[in-house]
Amino acid sequence: MKLGKIAAVIASAALLTTTLTVASPASAVQNLVVWADKGTIDTIKTRVQAWDTANADYTVALVQKDFSTVRDALKVAVPKGQGPDILAGAAHDWVGNLVKANVLLPIDAQLPANFKDDFINGALQAMKYNGHYYGVPGWTENIAFLRNVKVAKTKVTSINQVKNGEIGINYSATTSDPYHFYPFQTMFDAPVFTMDSGGDWTETVGMGGTKGANFAKWLKTKGTAFFGKPADAKILCNFLNGKIKYWVTGAWNINAIESGASGCKKGLVINSTYSIDSFPKGPTGITPKQFLGIRGYLMVASGPNNTTNVAGATLLMRYMSSEATQYSLYDNFNKTPANKAALARAKDNPVIKGFADAANTVPMPNSPAMDAAWVIWGKAQTRIIQGKEAKPDKAWDTMTKALQAAINKLN
Amino acid sequence: MTKPKKVKPVYPVSVAGVIWKIATLGIVDAVVFFMIMVMVAQERITEAIVAVIVALIINWIYLRRGGLPAKYLAPGVFFLIIFQVYVLLFSGYTAFTNYGSAHNGDQNLAIQTIKNAAYRVVDGGEDFVVVAGTDSKDGKPALLLTSNLDNKVYLGKDGQQKVEIPEGNYTLAEGCADPYAEDTTTCAHAAATAVGFTPAKVSDLTKFQLRKYYSLRVVIDPANPNLGIQTGDLATASEIQATLSFDEKTKFFTALEDDENGKFMAGDVFKPAENGYYHVDGKIKNAHLDAGWRVEVGLKNFETIFTDEQLRAPLMKVISWTFIFAFATVGSTFLMGMAIAFLFNHEKLKGKRFYRSIMILPYAFPAFLSAYVWVGLLNKEHGFVNTVLLGQPADGDNNIPWLLEEGPARWAVLLVNLWLGFPYMFLIVTGALQSIPAELTEAARIDGASPWQSFRLIKMPLLLVSIAPLLIASFAFNFNNFTIIYLLTKGGPNDSGVTDYDVGGTDILITFVYKIAFSGTGQNYGLASAFSILIFIVIGTLSLISFRRTRTLEDIN
Structure with a gap:
């Protein structure tokens, strides 16, 4: 009886071994794994497949991950050696955080000397952290000052010419949206962080002091009367109907503007009924700046053994950053190219041209x-706008100090 | 007195049972065998040994005769260890480490990360096109380099100076020198192979071989061994200056150049410090390299909880709200559930079953679903509560900002939790009421007790005997009721002044801990684990005290 049992165990074990050996033959084709969110996969799939077909040595597996949690997934996977080779569609402001978590691999050695000149100003540098490049840029996003031409015939040159109730801006009641308010903040020369002599951001908060205080006071004076209520769902409708004249937004709302919305007017037509303008100058004549957001492709370090397929991943990344690919992504998916040559060709599109020309970005x-x-x-911003702070300059000062404390704690 | 003779119990042996046993054990062993092979392949020997031991114990338990209790208990104990004990021990251990976003992984990972970035590309340095292969003489990895500067061709080997290959000894490739070139008609060509060099097909190289190529450094100037030609992609190579050197024996890094921001100087030695970073001389006050790893930090996380000024105000607020939330929820659901239970317990009421079924419905729907429905109902602009129940116009200015401001959001959370929780209380009170003998209340009535007296002095104490433990359990559950808070408000609204912790108006301890662990300014699993230990202590103590108290209730009986 006992012998039988043992035999059964051995037999099942032996069966398993044979299946395993058969299942893993040595293959000459190398596998590249790319993680991306759904939107990115939809965008890059065709080009990645084209590269896959053209390069017989490699096969690419696109793995879908949730945009908001892909960073956490990466931080868990890499130390176990289970990370991908490339993280595609990554927002460039993730880079620092990911480098600190030991999950990215520098690619400087693979980049040609003047590679950054292939891209619009700052696009490749956005992939740089602590002196190393970790990826290549894919496409860019920035906001502009949209104007309903029917109710505002001419472009405004100073924010002083804009009256209460004329601007639409999307922000939350609890956490505001410093990204959309950044142009207004830079009208007071109060950048979020200071920059070093080389034009790289530091980690020192730069929006404190008198300039920040001036902005805070200005925000309080303008308040919701000027910027509208937080979380206002009717901005699109109001803009289409001409109830508000200007809208601070990006290319992601263009489809909605041109196709119209249910319950309000039908869509607007670029240049004849709406126009993409640059931001007006500040109350004291300072030209504002907008944040340039870059989505790109990052090289992932696959754990302690460095099993990343650098050779294949570099080839694919260079292909995705090339003029041809970026023009194709613009052509099919309206992604504004980071590649200069592709952007020049894409400028026959008035929307792309509008946002590119309106940009004074950093x-x-x-x-x-x-x-x-x-x-x-x-948090501080939205409280000031909604008039919840009696002394806006003091609240702003407290905020900058708390922020600096939080940043210092990261190191 | 004679000792009873020990009789070995004899169990009937059925053929089907034995076959069944063999088959099940066989499957278990096969799975374990598979796991062990995977573990060994990944060089995780400790885990493999544990798996072997566990498998042997399981086999011993079921193959031996007798020991029946163990046969019943083994699976339960096994899963208890995996899913409870291990998890508890792990998060207990994590509380004493700095595990988090900036200390992700072990020291080897950090070392690898530092090594990966311990170079800079020389400004204006020479670029090369690369073919990877081997030296035909000794079979060692070698690179065939074609300069982009003057098209000269060199053979490069690790740690050796590059050797120029005279024209005629190499053949040019048909394809472009620049592997990324888009125009293939006018491009320059590079050497594809040469005498004494065997090119390799990159896609045929194993990961181990590839690693050798990535770390291969061709010396340019013997006087400066830290300057070299290196390739990252086996297609192009650049002049690279190493910025740090690593000693495999001591595991120290040495700076080869001054830091461009002046944080450290050439020759500074970086040693592992106890905070999980490489610091100059291992002293925390000195500059450190960016990559950190997980280390044990003793009681530091607990220290942070009790001493961090930034944490104090939000923490006090969260703790007080957690208690308010848990007490208010238990109180309101119990009162409402009990009231309805008494109402529907009335003898003369018709259609009791129907009413009771209706009352249980909120409990029957999954809480996830109900919570999301409530989010919609409580919407400020178009929600049912504002527009229909309170008769406000859609998008009106006076609509109550349920979920958007702290005060209303807290009421909203309590109301929704009352909706979700009262049917449970209703159920258990109804059940308990049935078990109170009718003679007792009848006797009270005959003795002239008013209905209120009979409720307060007879029914209530008897009810509490059986229900008090459930109230305590309900308190403990609501103290950690992550689901309802997270689904309704995500702990928000987040507008309560300024602190560098992400904390909202309806955050209870467990959602606050979740935010520390998984969101906001970089994850901090260590701190979050420390918090969860404290939460455990709080709930444990409260439950212990309450259960002691309920014993006095039983004495009444």
Whole structure:
């Protein structure tokens, strides 16, 4: 009886071994694993497949991950050696945080000397952290000052010419949206962080002091009368109907503007009924800046053994950053190319041209400090706008100090 | 007195039972065998040994005769250890580490990360096109380099100076020198192979071989061994200056250059410090390298909880709200459930079953679903509560900002939790009421007790005997009721002044801990684990005290 049992165990074990050996033959084709969110996969799939077909040595597996949790997934996977080779569609402001978590691999050695000249100003630098490049840019996003031409015939040049109730801006009642308010903040020369002599962001908060205080006081004076209520669901409708003249937003709302919305007017037509303008100058004549957001492709370090397929991943990344690919992504998916040559060709599209010409951008900082800033920064901002702070300059000062403390704690 | 003779119990042996046993054990062993092979392949020997031991114990338990209790208990104990004991021990251990976003992984991972970035590309340095292969003489990995500067061709080997290959000894490739070139008609060509060099097909190289190529450094100037030609992708190579050197024996890094921000100087030695970073001389006050790893930090996380100024105000607020939330929920659901139970317990009421079934419905729907429905109902602009129940116009200015401001959000959370929780209380009170003998209340009535007296002095004490433990359990459950808070408000609204912790108006301890662990300014699993230990202590103590108290209730009986 006992013998039988043992035999059964051995037999089942032996069966398993044979299946295993058969299942893993040595293959000459190398596998590249790319993680991306759904939107990115839809965008890049065709081009990645084209590369896959053209390169017989490699096969690419696109793995779908949730945009909001892909960073956490990466931080868990990499130390176990289960990470992908490339993280595609990554927002460039993730870079610092991911580098600190030991999950990215520098690619400087693979980049040609003047590679950054292939891209619009700041696009490749946005992938740089602590002196190393960790990825290549894919496409860019920035906001502009949209104008309903029917109710506002001419472009405004100064924010002083804009009256209460004329602007639409999307922000939350609890955390504001410092990204959309950044142009207004830079009208007071109060950048989020200071920059070093080389034009790289530091981790020192730069929006404190008198300039920040001036902005805070201005925000309080303008308040919701000027910027509208938080979380206003009717901005699109009001803009289409001409109830508000200007809308602070990005290319992601263009489809909605041109196709119209149910319950209000039908869509607007670029240049004849709406126009994409640059931001007006500040109350004291300072030209404002917008954040440039870059979505790109990052090289992932696959754990302690460095099993990343650098050779294949570099080839694919260079292909995705090329003029041909970026023009194709623009052509099919309206993604504004980061590649200069592709952008020049894409400018026959008035929307792309509009946002590119309206841009006076600075790449959003990509340090972990930026990650830490959003909530603290926005909380103070929205309280001031909604008139919840009696002394806005003091509240702003408290916020900058708390933010600096939070940043120092990261190191 | 004679001792009873020990009789070995004899169990009937059925053929089907034995076959069944063999088959099940066989499957278990096969799975374990598979796991062990995977573990060994991944060089995780400790885990493999544990798996072997566990498998042997399981086999011993079921193959031996007798020991019947163990046969019943083994699966339960096994899963208890995996899913409870291990998890508890792990988060207990994590509380004493700095595990988190900036200390992700072990020291080897950090070392690898530092090594990966311990170079800089020389400004204006020479670029090369690369073919990877081997030296035909000794079979060692070698690179065939074609300069982009002057098209000269070199053979490069690790740690050796590059050797120029005279024209005629190499053949040019048909394809472009630049592997990324888009125009293939006018491009320059590079050497594809040469005498004394065997090119390799990159896609045929194993990961181990690839690693050798990535770390291969061709010396340019013997006087400066830290300057070299290196390739990252086996297609192009650049002049690279190493910025740190690593000693495999001591595991120290040494700076080869001054830091461009002046944080450290050439020659500074980085040693592992107890905070999980490489610091100059291992001293925490000195500069450190960016990559950190997980280390044990003793009681530091607990220290942070009790001493961090930024944490104090939000923490006090969260703790007080957690108690308010838990007490208010238990109180309101119990009162409402009991009231309805008494109402529907009335002898003369018709259609009791129907009413009772209706009352249980909120409990029957999954809480996830109900919570999401409530989020919609409580919407400020178009929600049912504002527009229909309170008769406000859609998008009106005076609509109550349920879920958007702290005060209303707290009431909303309590109301929704009352809706979700009262049917449970209703059920158990109804059940308990049935078990109170009718003679007792009848006797009270005859003795001239008013209905209120009979409720307060007879029914209530008897009810509490059986229900008090459930109230305590309900308190403990609601103290940690993550689901309802997270689904309704995500702990928000987040507008309560300024602190560098992400904390909202309806955050209870467990959602606050979740935010520390998984969101906001970088994850901090260590701190979150420390918090969860404290929560455990709080709930444990409260439950212990309450259960002691309920014993006095039993004495009444």
